Amino acid sequence: MPTRPTASLLLDNPTISKTLDDLASSHTIERIWTRDHTLWKSSPTEIDNRLGWLTVLDHMQDGLTELRSFAKAAREARITDVVLLGMGGSSLGPEVLRCTFGSAKGFPKLWVLDSTVPGWVRQVTKAIQPARTLFLVASKSGGTIEVMSLFAHFWELVRRTKGNRGGAQFVAITDPGTGLEQLARERGFWRTFTNQPDIGGRYSVLSYFGLVPAALLGLDVGKLLSRALTMRESCRNTSSPKDNPGAALGGMMAAMAMAGRDKVTLLTSPALNSFGLWVEQLLAESTGKEGTGIVPVAGEPLASPTAYGADRLFVALRLKGDRNAALDRSIIALQRAGHPVFRLNLADRYDLGGEFFRWEFATAVAGHALGIHPFDQPNVQESKDNTARVLKDVETQGRFPSLPMLTPKQALTQLLEQAAPNRYLAMLAYTTPSPQLDASIRALRKAVMLRHHIATTAGYGPRYLHSTGQLHKGGPNSGLFLEFVDGMKPDVPVPEKFYSFGTLAQAQAVGDLQSLQTHQRPAVRIALGPNPVRTIRSLIAMLTPAKAGRRKPAAKKRPLPKRRTHR
Incomplete structure (x- = not known):
């Protein structure tokens, strides 16, 4: 079961309580689940066709056998490396999974390439064995300039490699009817995973965009989905926003932002450091518009409480059994200094499945509270x-x-x-x-x-x-x-x-x-x-102020010569 925040007293803050009461009176939770676009804007544009993340878990559950058999086939083909070519929502979720879990024993190494900087392209190119590499070409639109440029580079690399298997070394993940889907047919890609089209890129980690790379890493995709499904059921709770893990987080972030604490600063256990990459995109791209928004701060070095201004809300994700000493000290110091800290406990790394859904739901709630459209960009x-x-x-x-x-x-x-x-x-x-x-x-x-x-x-x-x-x-x-x-x-x-x-x-x-x-x-x-x-x-x-140099030790005084006594 998803754990309740241990800093639940923060939800009793008058500013936050008022926002949570407003969410209850506007029936925010119920309206999200009925896909009522007027919760955010009067026009359904990019809302009606962006709420598939609420139900995609069911489709992925049905596709578990397919994902497992595909990962098994990749191992049997002696694939040693998987290179994901993607940007934004197509790459950041897989990057979190790669950094958090790594590859299971006997499964290929995953490289996430979401850059056009030539040094980065060259680095990945040199690191792989092209003939034993599988390339995931991931793009919702199917025509992103970065992704298609990277595809052209690696297609040419494979073509010139002895022992290449041509299109059989490429897999597409895209929406139905895109240019990438057509390209995959024309070039004879091994597989095309056609994603549910009513999901925005930054809400797609629990769809094929995140789960195909997860399966290739050797993760227990069923367990990851199970944690997400449990969190989803908790986010259906309409008794009170305070008791709904997604609504509580979203209402709190929005309330604090409107009160001037708009810098949501993530503090994490070491194993969860990369989670901030995904949260950054979700919060920034969803809420940063119309002159308002939540500023996500991830990966910032820990510092003493005096280094932080009064514009911060801290959210701490603590993984049980990790090296948490520094994190725990920071949480205590920040709370003693009067900074708001909201703590979330993860029993193990698979709880990330639940956190993905919690933060998606929270972002949708925060969008309503802030009066903006959380699904366009x-x-x-x-x-x-x-x-x-x-x-x-x-x-x-x-x-x-x-x-x-x-x-x-x-x-x-x-x-x-x-x-x-x-x-x-x-x-x-x-x-x-x-x-x-x-x-x-x-x-x-x-x-x-x-x-x-x-x-x-x-x-x-x-x-x-x-x-x-x-x-x-x-x-x-x-x-x-x-x-x-x-x-x-x-x-x-x-x-x-x-x-x-x-x-x-x-x-x-x-x-x-x-x-x-x-x-x-x-x-x-x-x-x-x-x-x-x-x-x-x-x-x-x-x-950095120059440090005062150490004072040199005073030279030893020579003893004065003894006075001669004249007799």
Whole structure:
């Protein structure tokens, strides 16, 4: 059974209680289950055809045998690697499952490639054995530029590989009637998993988009679904929003956001760190519009309570049996300092199935309480259009538009001069991840927190364009945006296109920067140079007060010579 929040006293906060009472009086829970679109907007557009996540679990239960037999067939085909080519809702759920569970013994390794940065593409290309790799081409629309560019690259790689099995090494996951579905037929893909079409990408983790990769990892998909089904039944509870796990979380987040605590900060046990990637997209893309929204803060380093402003709501996900000492200390310290902390307990990793559904339901509830449409994403299309425009300029003019050139220190100084209570700093990195780079970005986030007491977020581009990008442009104008871009060298061509992966990534970075500036968002760009880690460390040094040097021990005084006594 889903566990009740141990911080349930937080739900008795007068601000939250009023919002929960409002949810009860408007019959929010009942209206969600009857698919009443007027709960959110008078027009049914992108609501009527986006509520399939409420019932997709039943369809997936029916498809369990199919998923298991497919995973078994992949093992029998001696597949050693699975590369998922997807963006946003097609990739972030599988990435959480990959990081949280890993591959079961005897099952292939999963790579989630949701980037056009050539270093990242090259890294995955070098790591796999092409002839023994299965490629999952995952796209709801079936035509996302990143996914189709990646497909072209790996199709060509397989074609040139000795022992390749052609289309039999590719699997499509898409909606019915898409260009990807047709491509799969034409190229002879091994399988096409046609997803239920009335599910938005960010609500699709418990559909084929999440469960096909889960099955290939060797997860017990039946157990994952069972936990989700149990949570779904609990979210049908109409006796009181306080007793409904999804409604309680959604009402609390909305109430706190309207009261000024709009930075929902996730604290997690170490094994659950990646869960924030999925929550970021769900909350940011669903609520970040019409000048309002919830700002999800995930992966931020732990700090003392004094580092946090009064704009935070903390949600802690604690996994039983994990290394929880640091998390537990932080929870106690934050509560003692008066910060609101809502704690969720997970008995084991499969409880993530329940959490996926809880947070989906909570986001739908929060959307109603905030008065916004939680199922559209108007500014995501804007970013796609900007990328297309920049690419067109490059094709016709042979160059990118000129941008202001500042040194890294000048750019960060200019941006942080605007730091103030309720603001947040978003770091947007168009580069190849590495443990060293991740560590330097975390250290920079902590330095900003300690110096300016503002929230920080971090995301890799272009992944974040399909996640927090909607919030950045459509949400509250409280963000400060720091874009990091590497040199994209050596580059990787995109077969049969005039542009390379480096050109595409640069176009996405330029287009997004221009879009942020059009929306009057403070945004600067930093060239990472040949050594990205060193560049970021120089910014950390700029923010970190020089430590007073240790005082040298005083030199020993030589004993004075004895006075001679004159007789």
